[in-house]
Amino acid sequence: MVKTYAMRHKVIFILLALVSALNVVPSNAALSPSAIPAVFDKLLAVPALSNPAMILIDGITGEIVYQRKAYSQRKPASVMKLLSGVATLKYLDPESTFSTNISIGVDSRTLVIQGSYDPWISTSYIAARKMNRASLPYLANRSMAMLRKANGNSLEEITVLYTGLFSQDVSNFKSYWANQGFRPTMKTVSSAESFAKAGEIVASAESPKLNEILEFTLLWSDNLLAERLARLASRSAGYGFNIEGVAQTFAQVLTDLEIDPTKLRVIDASGLSKKNRITASIVGQLLFKLRQDEKFKYIYDFLPVGGISGTLESRFLTTAPTAVGLVRAKTGTLNGTVTLAGFVESVDREYIFVTLADDIQRGTRASDRARAAIDRILGRIAAPNIPTEISEVEPTP
Helix, strand or coil, X not given: CHHHHHHHHHHHHHHHHHHHHHCCCCHHHCCCHHHHHHHHHHHHCCCCCCCCEEEEEECCCCCEEEEECCCCCECCHHHHHHHHHHHHHHHCXXXXXCEEEEEEECCCCEEEEECCCCCCCECCHXXXXXXXXXXXXXXHHHHHHHHHHHCCCCCCCCEEEEECCCHHHHHHHHHHHHHCCCCCEEEECCHHHHHHHEEEEEEEEECCCHHHHHHHHHHHCCHHHHHHHHHHHHHHHCCCCCHHHHHHXXXXXXXXXXXXXXXXXXXXXXXCCCCCEECHHHHHHHHHHHHHCHHHHHHHHHCCECXXXXXXXXXXXXXCXXXXXXXXXXXXXXXXXXXXXXXXXXXXXXXXXXXXXXXXCCCHHHHHHHHHHHHHHHHCCCECCCCCCCCCCCCCC
């Protein structure tokens, strides 16, 4: 997993260098700060965006260069994952890993699962092998085989004692085993009891580092991982291991960054709910603050790059080619909503931008038109900073 991500980063940086070298745009092609408001007003008025909210902030000074309905509550879609990412880095150790150990109990008709709430467990054996994820099918099959061996090939009257598992993973174990004709009694226990009842370990798995899990979450907008990471952060922060705790954690994150959270409404941590609400101003301030803080550097590093990686891999290539490689942002899509928030390079400066278009027509075509409109807006300010180099060349004799 580590090697895979390292290689991916090398490829991305090489591509970025090539883009910067090939995408030679004169500095005067990008809008100056003073010219942005009039142009953005016109570009944001297109029917494809249907009354969006937007904010553009100077990445160095924090000055608001442009804003439009920036304080109105809008649906964030997957832009909500930015808060999950920030909470993860604030309350959890990015170098930590998660382990899952399964053993035959002291009583041979008992199976003991000792987990640490690994968010990375996969229900797909193929995906688990490909991505170095803990495979639930492997753990389940291995457990059944060892139980049979310990009990004369019988799986009758088996009790599974478990701790440190997400409720969904408990359900997945039960469902998988039921399909195999194995229906044990499932019982949650304390960590102390699980250690007292555990015997020889027969199956185990360990996740990659938390920062690698977070990278995948932001790069590919993984909903389940965002939800699980947010709950882990909430528990570590001292709040509930549920969505109410997540809402409190997100509000605390904003408060600690001196951002007013009163217009934030959290129904889930992934952005799937259409009842979530946030403002462009909140997201813009959050991005500005995390860019200044080394603790949150991974958020910037892990964001998809326009035309190159993750959920932005196919964006800007035809809609705004001059922005390829110059935009790092979190995407968001719901039926009737298209959002984008992140950073854009513009000659000698970097802007923070947030666009929340949550009143567009429903359907794939309408979403595509909205994304293209947002891309074109960013294309008007995106431009590489290409220093002029003057080399002394001796005259040919």
